[in-house]
Amino acid sequence: MSKLIRVELGDRSYNIHVAPGLLAQCGQFCRDLKLGHRCLMISDANVAPLYGHIVRESLLEAGFMPHVFVVPAGETSKSQATLSLAYDEALLHGMDRKSFVVALGGGVVGDLAGYAAATFLRGIPFVQIPTTLMAMVDSSVGGKTGINLPQGKNLIGAFHQPSAVIADLSAFTTLPDREYISGLAEVVKYGVIQDADFFASLEKNADRILAREPETLAQVVARCCECKAEVVRLDERESGLRAILNFGHTLAHAIEQAAGYGKFLHGEAVAIGMAYAAALSVSVAGLSNEAAERIIRLLEKFGLPAAVSGLNWSAVRRAMKTDKKNAGGTVRFVLAREIGRAEPGIEVSEELLEEVWNVIGQ
């Protein structure tokens, strides 16, 4: 049930380990990486009580000196203030350029801890230990780190690849349903943008996935990581291809902002955004009606929303950051040509944006 995925990025290459029970082995993994003695382990108030002691003890047993910094759970911890506290903790702990950071938690912890590692002493190593499905299949892989500003999410950040990603599938046993299902939105995304066979296997194994069956999950998480690793290998800093990972995300970010952060989980907004992008794809990218329906059906099977109500189009449109063309009122989107193949930069007219919203957004 154990899987190993290699992210090939020259001297920044690293392994993703996927298996149940890895938390208790993380000290050994860190030792194999020949990291320095001291480390700052950043976790949040939900995850630290569940798994903090396992990771800390594993690090201690492997000969490391971990110092634990627990931040409040939730997006507000991706702030300049919390970042500044993380620096203070690192200095209090006497960390130097050979020390490292461990991120134990979901996307918020991974982004914050990764950014702290990217910038402390001009960059020290860090290890991602994602504990949510969303973090395992998306945010922990690929090196995007960062924090929010009051003006918007992820406005400050750095590309800083982890030294390893340790995905312990046992963490799913404590993951709330809504969080788990939210992560499935990104899983569906990889099928749509990169791998038709994987999409079909999700359809086939949907019940097993919903039951969180460990063997199936090992396959699913590993395949998502492979998909992401391949895109990141080809375009580490998002100068082109990597944009396909934003399939569904243009509307998702706008919905999250227009509805007020916290109302939707990220994956829920992404699911709505994918339903929207699928409909746009039918109109202008040659996606078949049948394929679009399969996408919607799979989202609904997983219990994800494929439509939204109570939001006003003009508010959503204002919040939508679209890659505007010079003239003529067309904007550019990541769209699917067919299941398994997406393309960034496809032109969509303002009229179509609103017309499709009127189907999805009621």
Added chain:
Amino acid sequence: MSKLIRVELGDRSYNIHVAPGLLAQCGQFCRDLKLGHRCLMISDANVAPLYGHIVRESLLEAGFMPHVFVVPAGETSKSQATLSLAYDEALLHGMDRKSFVVALGGGVVGDLAGYAAATFLRGIPFVQIPTTLMAMVDSSVGGKTGINLPQGKNLIGAFHQPSAVIADLSAFTTLPDREYISGLAEVVKYGVIQDADFFASLEKNADRILAREPETLAQVVARCCECKAEVVRLDERESGLRAILNFGHTLAHAIEQAAGYGKFLHGEAVAIGMAYAAALSVSVAGLSNEAAERIIRLLEKFGLPAAVSGLNWSAVRRAMKTDKKNAGGTVRFVLAREIGRAEPGIEVSEELLEEVWNVIGQ
């Protein structure tokens, strides 16, 4: 009198332009780099009134939309608070991933602006326009950017190479003597660590350099940039060789801290540190007495200090961050084997550290 130095770093390569009168051409240089429309021009309260309008007009004429952000002069602007204001200004100005930052000033402005550029939207381009000798020959080249924490200098930062360095030698006409002479310490350093012929030319042309003769300065600045570019090319992220650039800096940083920041200019502390390192080099690295004397004589000729009084050894020693060996009370230093050749990681005993201090530090 115009010089062009290429810093070869693969897809992060860039040019250093050295000549008088370049400020008025900086818009053209930025246009050649195919940078985005909007830019944030960061300068300080000393430099902005002197040169801000020239740079701003040049950018406007070249079709850019510059927004000027002036910070207080001095080290205190390398803070989290000022950085946060820089982000706010960038967002107010509607900057996106294609926008860029212009750093107009000395090392403080370059480090702050470069770090803002490194982290805003996970990194946007920036152009260095250094206006001090210190910034031209040292801080503007090589991609080290960062800010201070209350706990110490440069604790937060990133490696982020500029898109170009524009060194306008005309800026020397307004540079105070003490600032100018401080910069000469780093100039001497390149001779000691990398280029014996250059060191000899500094001895020969000392009077011309002190008179700020433009043709001589063009040669000197260009040669220093070449030296630094070569070291950075071989070891961009300071995993080994780049450490030789810290010749004299171990004691310098300790003196700055022990004396209280602001008492010594950085170059003054570096000059004392080089005199100290030269004496250590005679004892354990095979540097001849005659070579050490030439170093001291050149520093003194330039009006730089080669000794210091009123500082207590134990305070200086505490402030000295030395690369400690596991056991036995030896520490590691960058030392000179001969003029033109330095080596990092040479062992020095605690006893010798203090013994040589008793010569330099009285």
